[in-house]
Each structure stands twice: as C-alpha cells, then as structure tokens.
Amino acid sequence: MFTLWNMVSVWLEYYLLKSVYTGIPSLVETCQRRNQQQLQEGGGEEEEEHEDGERRHGMTSKLSKFPFINAWIVYSNQEIVLPGVSLASLYFTVLSFGTLMTATLEWKGVPAYLIAIVRGVSAMVGITATILYPILHSYISTLRTGLWSIWAQWCCLLVCVASVWVSGGITSAWMLMCGVVASRLGLWMFDLSVMQHMQDLVSESDRCVVGGVQNSLQSMLELLTYTMGIIVSNPQDFDELVILSFLMVSLAASLYTFYIYRGSNHVSNI
Structure with a gap:
C-alpha cells in the first residue's frame, strides 16, 4: 500500500513542481540566461573564472576533488x-508525533485512536502557522518573526518538561501531547522564517549547495534521534529524551538570538 501511494503521489508532486516552474516566468528566464551564459563562455573565460574562484575560496579550490x-x-x-x-538542531528531538513518542504514549495508556486525533490537530496547527506567517511578517521583519517563533516554541515545550515530574501516566501524557501540539505553531513559523532568510541572503549560485547541506544536516540530526531511541529504549526512560530534546531547542533559540544581536546590521532589521 505504501509503495502504491508513492507511485501515485510522485506524479502529483511532479505536476505541482512543473506548475510552479511554468507559472513563474522569472524561473524560466533565469534558466535560459544561465544556459546562454554557459554557451557563450569560452575556454579563456572558464580559466579566468577558475582563477577568480581560487582567489575567493583559497582552500576550497585545493579540495575540488572532494x-x-x-x-x-x-x-x-x-x-x-x-x-x-x-x-537543524530542532530535528534532534522526540517532541513530535513520531514513532518514539507514539510508542511511549501507547505505553502510558493513551489509545491509538486518540493519538491519531491529536496528531491531526497538531497538523492543523502546523497549517495554521503557514497562514499566520505572512500576516505576522507583514508587520514585522523576517528576523523578528523567527525570534518570536523559536521562543514561543520554547515556552510551549516547558509544558512537556513539566510532564516529566508529574505523577500519573495519563496526566503526564496529556501534558506532553498538549505541549507538542502548541509548539507546532512556533516551530513551523520559525522554519518558514529561516527558509526565507536563506532565500534572501544566499546567492543564486550557492543556493542549491547550501540547501543540500542544510537538508543533509537536518537528516543527520534526525537520524541521531533514532539512535538515541535505540540507546534509551526503555519507555520508562523517555523523560531523559524529553529533557535532551528541550535542551536542543534551547540551544537553537540561543544560537538564533546570538545571530541577531551580534551585529548592528541585524538589530536594525528586527
């Protein structure tokens, strides 16, 4: 069934991507300009561009084989x-309705159908974030939207941290679920803010490389989450993963805050 769904959805995804590409003339024009530039460039120009690249990147040119x-x-x-x-740090977390948290909630006695309902509510909150982001962004800048979003997520996850010290499996599970659901709003708005910031600051020539590395870093940290699930496999010890996930969110919020306030150019934009 999963394979069949992938076979069907890949055509829908292809159609949507093609619709976006053909529906935005600037994308087609950019591609055409790039192709024309490549055709017009001769060997001498390529050599000159290579030399300029060596002067700009230094060690990068020496590692061209890697x-x-x-x-x-x-x-x-x-x-x-x-x-x-x-x-990327936010991907190192069990505070989402993934397999690790779902298994723990079932171990605490939460019915599977109820977990599915709450997961649906969580998805709706995430969709709401995509609606609220442009509205909030129209009043404040991209940087400030990201700053408020990440700390809003951090505040919501305090409920999850508090559930660690609450006795009673059902009560603790409900606090955990409510904290995660509420945090989705800040999480996805922060994701949109960072993605837009990357689009604004990363040059077109480096955009694919930066995006690829970003996705790799996120996938690597997500894989580490499952590795921690193997190491801390007892549901009774899930609280340790909750604390670790909260610390990673705290690290992400601190890094982003430092990024904004380290330079006057950032402060002027928030």
Whole structure:
C-alpha cells in the first residue's frame, strides 16, 4: 500500500513542481540566461573564472576533488550558517508525533485512536502557522518573526518538561501531547522564517549547495534521534529524551538570538 501511494503521489508532486516552474516566468528566464551564459563562455573565460574562484575560496579550490567537503565549506562561509544550524538542531528531538513518542504514549495508556486525533490537530496547527506567517511578517521583519517563533516554541515545550515530574501516566501524557501540539505553531513559523532568510541572503549560485547541506544536516540530526531511541529504549526512560530534546531547542533559540544581536546590521532589521 505504501509503495502504491508513492507511485501515485510522485506524479502529483511532479505536476505541482512543473506548475510552479511554468507559472513563474522569472524561473524560466533565469534558466535560459544561465544556459546562454554557459554557451557563450569560452575556454579563456572558464580559466579566468577558475582563477577568480581560487582567489575567493583559497582552500576550497585545493579540495575540488572532494565536492562533499567543498559543499560544507560553502555552507560554513554563509552568513546564515547560525540560523541554519539552529533550524537543524530542532530535528534532534522526540517532541513530535513520531514513532518514539507514539510508542511511549501507547505505553502510558493513551489509545491509538486518540493519538491519531491529536496528531491531526497538531497538523492543523502546523497549517495554521503557514497562514499566520505572512500576516505576522507583514508587520514585522523576517528576523523578528523567527525570534518570536523559536521562543514561543520554547515556552510551549516547558509544558512537556513539566510532564516529566508529574505523577500519573495519563496526566503526564496529556501534558506532553498538549505541549507538542502548541509548539507546532512556533516551530513551523520559525522554519518558514529561516527558509526565507536563506532565500534572501544566499546567492543564486550557492543556493542549491547550501540547501543540500542544510537538508543533509537536518537528516543527520534526525537520524541521531533514532539512535538515541535505540540507546534509551526503555519507555520508562523517555523523560531523559524529553529533557535532551528541550535542551536542543534551547540551544537553537540561543544560537538564533546570538545571530541577531551580534551585529548592528541585524538589530536594525528586527
């Protein structure tokens, strides 16, 4: 059934991507300009561009045989590296309706149908974030929207942390679920804010590389979450993962706050 769904959905995804590409003329024009520029460039121009790249990137040119390393160097040289790391840190968490938290909730006695309902509510809250983001962004800047969003998520997750010290499995489970559901609003608004900030600051030539590294970093931290689930496999010890996840959100909020206030140019934009 899962394979069948993927076979059906891939065509829908392809149709939507093609609709976006053909519906925005600037995307087509950019691609055409890039192709024309590549055709017009001769060997001398390529050599000159290569020399300029060596002067700009230094060590990067020496590592040209290692595109994986080059990609991380390009990413680390971007101004948005701290917001990117902040966003990626949020993927190292069990405070979502994934398999680890679902298994723990069932162990605490929450019926599966009730978990499914709450998960649906959580998804609706996430959709609400996509509606509220442009409204909030129209009144304040991208940076301030991200700042308020990440700390709003942090505040909501305090309920999850408090559930660690609450006796009674059902009460603790409800606090855990409510905290996670409420935090989705700040989480997805922060995600949108960072993504837009990347679009604004990353040059077009580096955008694919930066986006690829960002996705890799997020996937790596998400994989580490499941690794921690293997290490801390007893549902009775799930509270340890809750605390660790909250600390990662705290780290993300602190890094993003430091990024904003470290320079006067950022302060003037919030």
